[in-house]
Amino acid sequence: MTSIAVRGPGVGTAGVLAALRLRGRLWLLALTVTVWVAVWAATRGTHTLEIGGATLTDAHQWFRARAGWVENAASAGTNPLFALANGVADALNGLIEFLQRLFTVPEFPRPYPEVGWVGVVAIAAWVTYAVAGWRSLLVVVPSFLAFGFLGYWEDSLDLLIITGVSVTIALAVGIPLGVAMAHSKNVSAILTPVLDVMQTMPSFVYLLPLSIIFGIGSAAATIVTLIYATPPVVRITAHGIRSVSPSTLEATRSLGQSAWQRLRNVEIPMAKPTIIVGINQTTMAALSMATIAAFIDSPGLGQPVLEGLRRGQLGASAVAGLAIVIMAIMLDRTTTAASVRAERAARAGGDDRRRRRLVLGAGGVLTLGAVWVSHTQVWANPFPAGPDLGQPIADAVDRVADWLRSDLSALTTSVQEAFTNLFLNPVQDLVANSPWYVTAAGLLAVAVIAGGRFALAAAAICLAGLYYLDLWNNAMVTLTSVVTATVFTMLVGVVLGVWMGRSGSADRAIRPLLDAAQTIPPFVYLIPILILFGPNRFTAIVAGVIYAVPPATKLIADGIRGVAPTTVEAAESAGASWWQMITKVQVPMARGALLLATNQGLLYVLSMVVIGGMVGAGALGFDIVTGFRQETMVGRGLAAGVAIVLLGIMLDRITTYGARRTRSSVPAH
Amino acid sequence: MKTRQTQALLGCVALTAVAALAGCGSDIENKDTAAGASDCGTVDMAVNPWVGYESNAHVVGRVAETEFGCTINYVDLDEQTSWKGFGTGDVDVVIENWGHPELVKKYVEGDGTAQLAGQTGIQGIIGWYVPPWMAEEYPDITDWRNLNKYADLFETPESDGKGQLLDGDPGYVTYDEALVKNLDLDYKVVVGGSEAALIEAFRSAEENKTPLLAYFYEPQWLFNELDLVKVELPKYTPSCYQDPQEIDCDYPPYDLNKVVAADFAESASPAHDLVANFQWTAEDQNTVSKMISEQGMDPDEAADAWIADNSDKVDSWLS
Numbered sequence: 001m002t003s004i005a006v007r008g009p010g011v012g013t014a015g016v017l018a019a020l021r022l023r024g025r026l027w028l029l030a031l032t033v034t035v036w037v038a039v040w041a042a043t044r045g046t047h048t049l050e051i052g053g054a055t056l057t058d059a060h061q062w063f064r065a066r067a068g069w070v071e072n073a074a075s076a077g078t079n080p081l082f083a084l085a086n087g088v089a090d091a092l093n094g095l096i097e098f099l100q101r102l103f104t105v106p107e108f109p110r111p112y113p114e115v116g117w118v119g120v121v122a123i124a125a126w127v128t129y130a131v132a133g134w135r136s137l138l139v140v141v142p143s144f145l146a147f148g149f150l151g152y153w154e155d156s157l158d159l160l161i162i163t164g165v166s167v168t169i170a171l172a173v174g175i176p177l178g179v180a181m182a183h184s185k186n187v188s189a190i191l192t193p194v195l196d197v198m199q200t201m202p203s204f205v206y207l208l209p210l211s212i213i214f215g216i217g218s219a220a221a222t223i224v225t226l227i228y229a230t231p232p233v234v235r236i237t238a239h240g241i242r243s244v245s246p247s248t249l250e251a252t253r254s255l256g257q258s259a260w261q262r263l264r265n266v267e268i269p270m271a272k273p274t275i276i277v278g279i280n281q282t283t284m285a286a287l288s289m290a291t292i293a294a295f296i297d298s299p300g301l302g303q304p305v306l307e308g309l310r311r312g313q314l315g316a317s318a319v320a321g322l323a324i325v326i327m328a329i330m331l332d333r334t335t336t337a338a339s340v341r342a343e344r345a346a347r348a349g350g351d352d353r354r355r356r357r358l359v360l361g362a363g364g365v366l367t368l369g370a371v372w373v374s375h376t377q378v379w380a381n382p383f384p385a386g387p388d389l390g391q392p393i394a395d396a397v398d399r400v401a402d403w404l405r406s407d408l409s410a411l412t413t414s415v416q417e418a419f420t421n422l423f424l425n426p427v428q429d430l431v432a433n434s435p436w437y438v439t440a441a442g443l444l445a446v447a448v449i450a451g452g453r454f455a456l457a458a459a460a461i462c463l464a465g466l467y468y469l470d471l472w473n474n475a476m477v478t479l480t481s482v483v484t485a486t487v488f489t490m491l492v493g494v495v496l497g498v499w500m501g502r503s504g505s506a507d508r509a510i511r512p513l514l515d516a517a518q519t520i521p522p523f524v525y526l527i528p529i530l531i532l533f534g535p536n537r538f539t540a541i542v543a544g545v546i547y548a549v550p551p552a553t554k555l556i557a558d559g560i561r562g563v564a565p566t567t568v569e570a571a572e573s574a575g576a577s578w579w580q581m582i583t584k585v586q587v588p589m590a591r592g593a594l595l596l597a598t599n600q601g602l603l604y605v606l607s608m609v610v611i612g613g614m615v616g617a618g619a620l621g622f623d624i625v626t627g628f629r630q631e632t633m634v635g636r637g638l639a640a641g642v643a644i645v646l647l648g649i650m651l652d653r654i655t656t657y658g659a660r661r662t663r664s665s666v667p668a669h
Numbered sequence: 670m671k672t673r674q675t676q677a678l679l680g681c682v683a684l685t686a687v688a689a690l691a692g693c694g695s696d697i698e699n700k701d702t703a704a705g706a707s708d709c710g711t712v713d714m715a716v717n718p719w720v721g722y723e724s725n726a727h728v729v730g731r732v733a734e735t736e737f738g739c740t741i742n743y744v745d746l747d748e749q750t751s752w753k754g755f756g757t758g759d760v761d762v763v764i765e766n767w768g769h770p771e772l773v774k775k776y777v778e779g780d781g782t783a784q785l786a787g788q789t790g791i792q793g794i795i796g797w798y799v800p801p802w803m804a805e806e807y808p809d810i811t812d813w814r815n816l817n818k819y820a821d822l823f824e825t826p827e828s829d830g831k832g833q834l835l836d837g838d839p840g841y842v843t844y845d846e847a848l849v850k851n852l853d854l855d856y857k858v859v860v861g862g863s864e865a866a867l868i869e870a871f872r873s874a875e876e877n878k879t880p881l882l883a884y885f886y887e888p889q890w891l892f893n894e895l896d897l898v899k900v901e902l903p904k905y906t907p908s909c910y911q912d913p914q915e916i917d918c919d920y921p922p923y924d925l926n927k928v929v930a931a932d933f934a935e936s937a938s939p940a941h942d943l944v945a946n947f948q949w950t951a952e953d954q955n956t957v958s959k960m961i962s963e964q965g966m967d968p969d970e971a972a973d974a975w976i977a978d979n980s981d982k983v984d985s986w987l988s
Contacts, residue, residue, distance in 0.1 A: 109700040216759035297744045310718045311962040420826035535866035614863040629840040631771045
């Protein structure tokens with residue numbers, strides 16, 4: 001795909017020409033919208049392809065028949081593919097049950113699991129020291145104690161087990177695939193669309209079929225997690241290997257190394273820091289599946305989150321959500337520290353290593369001792385019941401919720417109403433209430449102006465798909481909400497990102513909040529935003545923004561920080577004010593990061609469509625939830641899942657090609 | 670050499686510390702094997718996502734554990750997934766089923782992986798509800814014929830200039846679009862999307878005295894907190910449900926029942942008879958649900974508390 005980047009104009013007149021092109025495109029976009037509005041005014045409400053909430057068309061029945069076929073084949077068990085799936089499920093369940101018996105589930109007649117909390121903390125500390133260094137102990141040990149004192153010791157360990165097994169398999173499969181992608185254009189061309197589908201297909205769509213194929217519980221939960229969590233490590237590994245400098249490779253080639261030697265001795269070691277970033281991303285993605293997998297009875301912290309939700313106990317849900325956040329931050333910081341250590345370890349001398357081996361040995365003995373003590377002694381096995389930190393936090397959260405409901409919701413509801421009436425309804429009217437062919441023409445025009453002919457082709461294929469899925473109108477309603485949420489994400493992201501990029505202390509203050517917003521299960525903050533805004537599209541948009549702001553902000557902050565210091569100094573000495581510095585220097589120079597942030601923001605917002613369907617967004621998200629819950633609606637749910645993939649690919653291609661064109665028409669700095 | 674000596678020394682220190690720790694508490698001893706032996710084995714009990722269901726599940730579960738020594742494995746699942754679990758062997762019991770004729774057709778009459786196991790004694794009601802303050806302020810709002818008169822009260826930015834009828838949980842069947850059309854109501858069905866969304870909508874409507882008309886159902890623990898008032902629709906008749914497009918009367922009452930896996934029914938497990946005999950009242954269920962949702966009790970403890978006060982009912986299930 002790198003081969004299709006549009007070349008920029010030659011040196012000299014480049015700047016002028018580029019500016020003219022950009023301005024020309026903006027004019028064309030404005031013209032498109034004007035024509036669209038004029039046609040809409042004349043044809044509004046006709047040929048919108050709207051269908052009733054319970055309507056099922058032939059396309060939906062076709063999907064339902066396919067789902068029925070999978071179910072019958074799975075229960076018959078004669079198909080070799082399903083027999084293989086059974087074998088995989090048994091192996092996974094066996095492994096996970098073995099780990100659970102070690103750490104969380106007592107096996108009769110033993111009253112407690114084989115290893116108690118003292119042993120677990122010791123093992124965690126020893127492993128942390130081995131892979132990430134002693135500083136990470138200051139994060140890991142308190143985190144484990146927090147799991148216990150919040151009241152979710154077993155659930156936390158269960159989640160760690162499922163995450164650990166999933167991530168291990170994801171890495172074993174994903175890293176070789178990433179290497180293969182980096183070495184072969186063909187592999188890359190085949191895998192890229194597969195990864196796209198894996199990342200954009202809402203998990204609620206494949207939750208049910210997978211739990212039929214692999215059985216309800218741990219095995220299906222692991223597979224669901226794998227589907228969502230493997231793509232990041234594949235993509236990032238491929239990127240890392242591709243970025244190894246060609247001159248280094250050239251040098252090793254002249255030394256006569258074989259391809260395998262080159263991979264082992266040069267490419268992998270040089271790409272290691274990048275690969276560890278991929279491992280980090282895969283781990284975070286795996287954790288974020290925790291609450292979703294709990295819908296098919298996956299053990300772990302997702303269960304108490306959903307339990308609190310169904311019992312109307314927001315506080316209890318929030319405490320379990322907090323434990324997930326702590327786990328996410330712990331794993332994030334440890335894998336990051338491990339990547340730093342990996343770089344240093346390559347350079348470290350013998351003295352350091354000897355000391356390390358000494359401490360590791362002694363620590364190992366201590367750890368074994370702790371495991372033994374926790375195996376035999378009551379005090380070291382079940383986590384102590386007190387002090388209970390969970391209850392006071394749960395009570396405080398419930399008090400805040402009451403306060404929001406009584407004192408704030410009137411104000412916030414009026415904000416929601418004003419926004420919906422003045423902005424959302426008119427835009428949705430244009431996109432969803434135009435005849436379908438008018439909207440299609442409008443979107444195709446936007447695609448070709450922003451992204452060129454490749455974006456046009458992608459958009460045309462995706463829009464045709466939406467048409468044949470019989471979900472056109474719902475897709476347009478969802479598209480409106482997704483684009484609106486992305487605009488808000490970018491507004492918030494630019495403000496926070498610029499601030500963080502310019503000030504180290506702002507970065508340190510905001511980053512933990514972003515981490516928390518990114519990893520707390522959306523089910524936890526759904527209730528507070530429902531209290532504030534009620535069930536409607538606006539609430540769904542807010543949920544999407546909360547989820548998408550952290551990655552967008554982080555990318556923008558990195559981009560701002562990456563602006564060459566010499567440029568900033570030059571502007572400073574020219575007497576630029578801070579406002580000029582931001583608007584004339586830093587933001588324009590970080591344009592690439594901004595475009596990447598928009599692309600990622602769109603995809604993150606899109607992955608919240610199903611959650612949005614649970615709080616009043618209706619449309620595709622609701623279709624998917626209904627398909628998951630009601631047998632008659634299964635076909636429409638599957639069709640809606642495919643529709644979301646198509647929307648995702650269309651938006652991704654338009655922004656990606658658009659970014660390439662813009663980047664290549666701006667003179668390089 | 671020096672390293673190895675230090676290592677050995679450190680190891681000795683560590684071992685001494687461990688030995689000291691090991692000596693300062695009580696040893697873990699195995700449970701009495703006799704108490705756990707039973708012919709019941711493990712029962713996989715689905716837990717569908719509402720509190721009334723949890724009450725049924727844990728009361729039956731605790732009785733099975735204490736009387737027959739069963740091990741109850743609670744499986745958190747939605748309705749549809751639970752029924753599919755009968756065939757895969759992951760689920761033995763669904764202890765509160767709301768109708769679901771499509772699932773009965775597919776799994777009881779169709780592939781025979783499920784069997785009906787009698788009624789729970791509770792009737793489920795589905796309908797349209799308003800918050801208590803509205804019923805007080807507009808007493809005649811509870812008659813569907815007056816709904817059009819109040820339609821503008823219920824207008825929201827979501828409802829296209831009509832009154833908003835908030836629909837909810839994607840797990841339940843709704844005929845609201847047909848009802849609105851066939852009863853000529855000036856309303857638009859807006860989907861809330863989840864039970865949590867409906868509950869929060871009712872809570873904040875009552876707290877802030879804002880209008881709300883929404884699809885809801887009883888028994889539900891929210892009625893312990895808010896006395897939602899049902900709007901009377903035209904009386905239910907079976908003939909009005911012949912064609913889903915033409916429905917113009919109230920939802921039928923659902924006799925909630927129990928469903929078990931065919932394998933489980935044939936296994937002669939004592940737990941199966943218990944499930945088949947289990948029957949109680951909406952009031953019983955509400956007592957347990959209230960302990961779970963309002964007082965935050967563990968479901969097993971709540972079940973034990975109810976069982977202790979109602980030994981006569983429990984005995985009748987065991988005979």
